[in-house]
Amino acid sequence: MVTVSLPTPVQPEFDTTIHRRKTRPVPVGTVTIGGGHPVVVQSMINEDTLDVDGSVAGIRRLHEIGCEIVRVTVPSMAHAKALADIKQKLESTYQRVPLVADVHHNGMKIALEVAKHVDKVRINPGLYVFEKPDAQREGYSDQEFADIGDKIRETLEPLVVSLRDQGKSMRIGVNHGSLSERMLFTYGDTPEGMVQSALEFIKICESLDFRNLVVSMKASRVPVMLAAYRLMVKRMDELGMDYPLHLGVTEAGDGEYGRIKSTAGIATLLADGIGDTIRVSLTEAPEKEIPVCYSILQALGLRKTMVEYVACPSCGRTLFNLEDVLHEVREATKHLTGLDIAVMGCIVNGPGEMADADYGYVGKQAGYIALYRGREEIKRVPEADGVQELINLIKADGRWVDP
Structure with missing residues (x-):
């Protein structure tokens, strides 16, 4: 008699939406x-x-x-x-x-x-x-x-x-x-x-x-x-x-x-x-x-009134000064609403952790930044041009508004 091992059933995903108690207006x-x-x-x-x-x-x-x-x-x-x-x-x-x-x-x-x-x-x-x-x-x-x-x-x-x-x-x-x-x-x-x-x-x-x-x-x-x-x-x-x-x-x-x-x-x-x-x-x-x-x-995802920034905590793999760059990106884009922007220090976790972001700014090699739209890498640019090129990408998509 041959025993067949069936795969473990995949559990349904956890609901990530907050379901608010129904109240009168x-x-x-x-x-x-x-x-x-x-x-x-x-x-x-x-x-x-x-x-x-x-x-x-x-x-x-x-x-x-x-x-x-x-x-x-x-x-x-x-x-x-x-x-x-x-x-x-x-x-x-x-x-x-x-x-x-x-x-x-x-x-x-x-x-x-x-x-x-x-x-x-x-x-x-x-x-x-x-x-x-x-x-x-x-x-x-x-x-x-x-x-x-x-x-x-x-x-x-x-x-x-x-x-x-x-x-x-x-x-x-x-x-x-x-x-x-x-x-x-x-x-x-x-x-x-x-x-x-x-x-x-x-x-x-x-x-x-x-x-x-x-x-x-x-x-x-x-x-x-x-x-x-x-x-x-x-x-x-x-x-x-x-x-x-x-x-x-x-x-x-x-x-x-x-x-x-x-x-x-x-x-x-x-x-x-x-x-x-x-x-x-x-x-x-x-x-x-x-x-x-x-x-x-x-x-909590209950209101979206500003940019959501995703950023790693930095480690020995980080290819640029993450704290400074995150500050630069935030100062340049904080007036926008409804966007998710990820700033990731290296390629190891970057693309995965920022998968839900609208735009990504990732250190892939020394001196260069990879810019992403969603999961797609759009281009690599010198680190000195990274923030401006991110702005240009947002503008090209018609999602930029002047401060």
Whole structure:
């Protein structure tokens, strides 16, 4: 009897596409969050809202570099009224920009005023109806819990009705560090407490037939943030809710670690299909946040807003100064969008690693550069002419635009 060895079945390829959670579309001025629309980039000005000219300039700076929704803070009625002037001046001197306003601490009157002037109001459930901490308290009875729930509804209802009737939106923005005392006693300082806090507000909104809602579950520690968002998605799925999510690691800090921390939280969830709008919260000028947002989205293939550079880390086989050349190529082409450009130091891994690139710049022999279009080698040129010849090749293909 002859035994025939059959070849091992080839496993299907892994799906390299991120499949985003299906959410309802929520309008924020001229932008839509969720509903299959591209992930939206947000930030927040740090100017005092009473400074109308400064606020207009800050909003404009952010919008001009790609921030699609801008948030402002309104700690008082005077700040809320100043938003009318900010909005008018923006539209008369620049253009309409989707605006969100933060409202905290028993802010119903402020919220009602600000709802006239912005496209979305952000409230924090832990602060909207502020409960004065009681050092002697040991817990809440069912009746006490329900009574505060009734007070929240009474305070929230006028804002919900105003936003609903104007076709505007609300973000229910839960923060791990500002859960209400009632939630802390009932659920502890946990993701469950964060989720229950959000659900309480969502259910009030739904009872008033208002569903233009975006939800956030921010924390300053990445593991807590991840757990809270994942639990929120689980609960919403169980309840048949499809609200879009605003992602962020709050108070991430500054510098390299602030960027890494934000990316660890935001990108992890986006890779799982969770998230419809993002903000990277850095202790730096707000303009510094926008490139990080776009880099996260680009790296995950969710948005393509700049050139994607593929470059090897360099080794003993490298035939030119890879770091310098990559810098030269980037400076010459960084204004282009929608292209993949590979800069590879040698022939060993070059063609294979850059197979998906539109153009390749490869060191094949000392003093010469091989230029590729896709997998095809087009020509070899002296190293000194490499960057200009790459530009010429892109121009010849009709894919060049002047800076």
